[in-house]
Amino acid sequence: MxxxxxxxxxxxxxxxxxxxxxxxxTVRLPARVNVFDACNVGVVLRAVLFVEAVVGVGAMFGTSLLADWLLRFALLTGGVLPATLTWLIGACVLKAYLARLRTGYQWLAGIGLGALAGLYGCGLLALMGLLAPAPWLASAAAGALLSSVLVAGLVWRAKARTPAxxxxxxxxxxxxxxxxxxxxxxxxxxxxxxxxxxxxxxxxxxxxxxxxxxxxxxxxxxxxxxxxxxxxxxxxxxxxxxxxxxxxxxxxxxxxxxxxxxxxxxxxxxxxxxxxxxxxxxxxxxxxxxxxxxxxxxxxxxxxxxxxxxxxxxxxxxxxxxxxxxxxxxxxxxxxxxxxxxxxxxxxxxxxx
Missing domain, CATH: 3.30.565.10 (Histidine kinase-like ATPase, C-terminal domain)
Structure with a gap:
């Protein structure tokens, strides 16, 4: 045949x-999953663009002229951009350690790291004499808030990558x-x-x-x-x-x-x-x-x-x-x-x- x-x-x-x-x-993350996948070019680009967009909007408050907005935006970027990159580098370096933590503790670690990054950015601006007096508490709170949004984005990305x-x-x-x-x-x-x-x-x-x-x-x-x-x-x-x-x-x-x-x-x-x-x-x-x-x-x-x-x-x-x-x-x-x-x-x- x-x-x-x-x-x-x-x-x-x-x-x-x-x-x-x-x-x-219904999609749920397991008890332990690494949500910090910041060692990725796409993640870095999106994080920087998001933070810069927030800074750009924030710089609009108290300014009425384009030149004043550009000056304030540039000054804030001098502290915010290094702080954001520090957060991303820290999340990447600590990726293996954070993966061993439960998801809730990874959230806390990311927010805490954001608060430290906010203090770091504030310190840079204060060191250059651009902030007097330095808003330490506000900077830490802003860093924690922005980092929580970034962590939420990474959690969403981790969900998309899991088999479930x-x-x-x-x-x-x-x-x-x-x-x-x-x-x-x-x-x-x-x-x-x-x-x-x-x-x-x-x-x-x-x-x-x-x-x-x-x-x-x-x-x-x-x-x-x-x-x-x-x-x-x-x-x-x-x-x-x-x-x-x-x-x-x-x-x-x-x-x-x-x-x-x-x-x-x-x-x-x-x-x-x-x-x-x-x-x-x-x-x-x-x-x-x-x-x-x-x-x-x-x-x-x-x-x-x-x-x-x-x-x-x-x-x-x-x-x-x-x-x-x-x-x-x-x-x-x-x-x-x-x-x-x-x-x-x-x-x-x-x-x-």
Whole structure:
């Protein structure tokens, strides 16, 4: 029996309907979780911009001319900016220690550190003779208040990074091994059992490895090398199914493999390439996966040719989830782009090494 003759149609929507679960709107942090993830370029930029915006608004009180506002804003920035950076550096340096505290104590530590930073900023301005008398108590209170807002932002970010908070957003990605893919793979393996038992065994091993990763408790990040190995198993299965219709080209840079990615990020991109490039076309399509290290960044590209009349349709939900997960891990340090031109669709990721 030819392998493709064993492929049976399968209603994916029916199966998925039985597996869907309602989204839990209540998200809680566990008793111990590190809310101080200030060692991040995006966090630093947002914190500085927020504090400077507050200072800018505060400088408007008591001034009626633009020149007076600019002068007061510049003077206050001379104390507030070093104090903010001190708070961020302190939160980053103490990250490992604070992670061992309960969440409530982390809040208190962050607010206390903000009060000290406020005193530090006030001291700088007093030392330069710009504050007389120095408002020590008001500065400590302002530092504590601003730091509480920053801690609240970090807590919200920590919630978004925890598996409980991202469960709903990962639901679509967790169903990436679609039911019809599972049944087609099993049918292909059955068809190969008598004619080519070694190949059938390899197919089942690849399928088992895919499901082992799908059902395992996921870490926050994995290496690009691990993701490539998993994608290779997936494409090996699809190669049995599509034969010459699926033409895969790998162009891999070994120096790029240590880059960190959210788990199971590459496989949905590869599946999209097969689903929207190979499946709709009787002639099949070419799928290219390339990695390259460029300084401190790694560039990952997944490219597929598309049959005539099939453009970017269908490239939506999975890509949006991939983009969001990448932003949760690397924030502004990572980039995600998609391009469709001349019948070729490409996903391009830039990841810090």
């Amino acid at each position: 030819h392998p493709e003759s064993a492929l049976l149609p399968f209603d994916e929507s029916t199966a998925l309907g039985g597996l869907s679960q309602p989204e839990d709107p 908070a991202t469960a709903a957003r990962l639901a679509e990605l967790q169903s990436r091994i679609r039911p019809h893919f599972l049944f087609n793979t099993l049918n292909s393996a059955i068809a190969l059992v008598r004619a080519e038992p070694a190949k059938a065994e390899a197919v089942l091993e690849d399928l088992s490895e895919l499901f082992r990763h799908a059902l395992a408790e996921q870490a926050e990040s994995v290496t690009l090398g691990q993701e490539i190995a998993l994608a290779q198993r997936y494409l090996a299965i699809e190669q049995i199914r599509f034969g010459e219709r699926l033409r895969v080209q790998w162009r891999l840079d070994p120096e790029a493999e240590p880059a960190k990615l959210p788990p199971l990020l590459l496989q949905p991109l590869v599946e999209n390439a097969v689903r929207h490039g190979v499946e709709p076309s009787a002639q099949g399509a070419q799928v290219k996966i390339s990695t390259a290290r460029r300084g401190s960044m790694v560039v990952l590209k997944v490219t597929n040719s598309s049959p005539a009349g099939v453009g970017e349709r269908g490239h939506g939900l999975a890509l949006a989830n991939v983009r969001e997960r990448l932003a949760l891990l690397h924030d502004v340090q990572a980039q995600f782009k998609t391009v469709f031109k001349d019948g070729v669709f490409q996903v391009r990721l830039e990841i810090p090494l």
